[in-house]
Amino acid sequence: MAQGTVKITLGKLVILQEIDLELYEYKRELAEKPAQALTLKAAYEKKREHFTELEAKSKEIDLARKTKELDLKSKEQSIAHASTQLMTLKTNKEYQTKLFEIENLKADKSLLEEDVLRLMESSERILAEISKEKEFLLEEEKQYLAEKEKVDLELASVQEKITSVEARRREAVVGIDPATLSTYEQVVRNRGGLALVPLVGGACGGCFMHLPQQFVNRIKMFDQIVRCEMCARLLYIKEDL
Template identity: 40%
Template sequence: MYVKKLGIFMNLKDEMHKLVQLQKIDLQIYRLIQERDVEKPAQIEKMEAGFQEKKKVLETLDKELKDLQVKRKNKELDLAAKEEAVKKSQAQLYQLKTNKEYQAKLTEIASIKADVSLFEEDVLKVFDSIEKADAKFKAEKERLICEEKKFKEEEAQVNLRMQAIGDEISNLDGKRNILAKGIDQTILTKYEKLLKTRFGVAMAAVDNDSCGACHMHVTAQKINEIKMYKELVFCESCVRLLYVSEDIPE
């Protein structure tokens, strides 16, 4: 069936056939763009976030280690002060005049020495904690270096894929532009508008009396209209351009 349009006779069935071919390419392009512009960047973002999380673990361990070192320094200062106090009291012993004062000083020295022992124990405990924290920190740092290497490799892989997608798109664009040139401009404009608003799927084959895209029932009358090729027929629900596969083999 030929229809007269803008003074030019065209075969709508032929146009539909070309559109189906174009749709196949356009859907590939749409999916590739999605992959390159949405999925892959999201993948990199997720990888980056995961790596940053692991980095935070190391930062926490680093802080723990630094806190312990400060604690050690303070404990050592406390110990030194106690040791100094022992020395001072021992020096005072020789200046005391009565036996009572002397005995009292000895008791005081013994008490400070007991403190010194406790402080020494504390310092040793902190040293022990530092050793453990340091080992943990070094192991985590080692792990993070491996993780970073892995992350960089994966990121490079994703970037390579994104570049390859770019090449594939250029290639498909070339093909689609050649094909599009042969299609009636009014029909093509309608089709392209749908393509933009319907996630890369402007057309739907009628399958078992329903729209292949939204699965809404298509009446027998509508199917007849499609087969008459007098005008474009759209799905009443999703407004995609309908065709019948048996008429237009892919």
């Protein structure tokens, strides 16, 4: 590469590097957005868990109450039946046995009534909790949707910026020979977006390794693009461009 060409190429690469650092930052932001959206979603869903649990519990209580009510009905029928039988009994012993049986059925019935009452109270308590939780979740949902919209807007904005920077980049690479561009781009990928660095106080501006004087001389000669031995970044001297 001729001296003038190397100098011009380095000048173009300096501009390209600025663009690529911008692009690198935007792409990093872009990559983070889906995770941000997922975190918001997970946090909201976590808040819904309690509500789902309450609803399941409510259903469970209702089912238990219905079962107890059926038991109660059947117990009442048994009592009515036994009472009818009582009238038909001939001996005192049969009569006493039947009375005893009825007393037992009545005791069972009384327990069932208590159970039903207790379950009705539980059901009321849980319905009140569900209603409170619904209000809470409505607020939470509003907040979640607002935050999600914000992330979506940020995402769209970053995408827009990338499109615009990429357009600038297409112009910036014009005139850079393909081999140099390919080397530069490979280093961009491998070195966190930073491929072209100035010499800072005799050290590589990327990895800060001190470079021997012969390196500095080679950079100043402009007969080729010199790369850092340590980090492989392309080097230039600010004042010389």
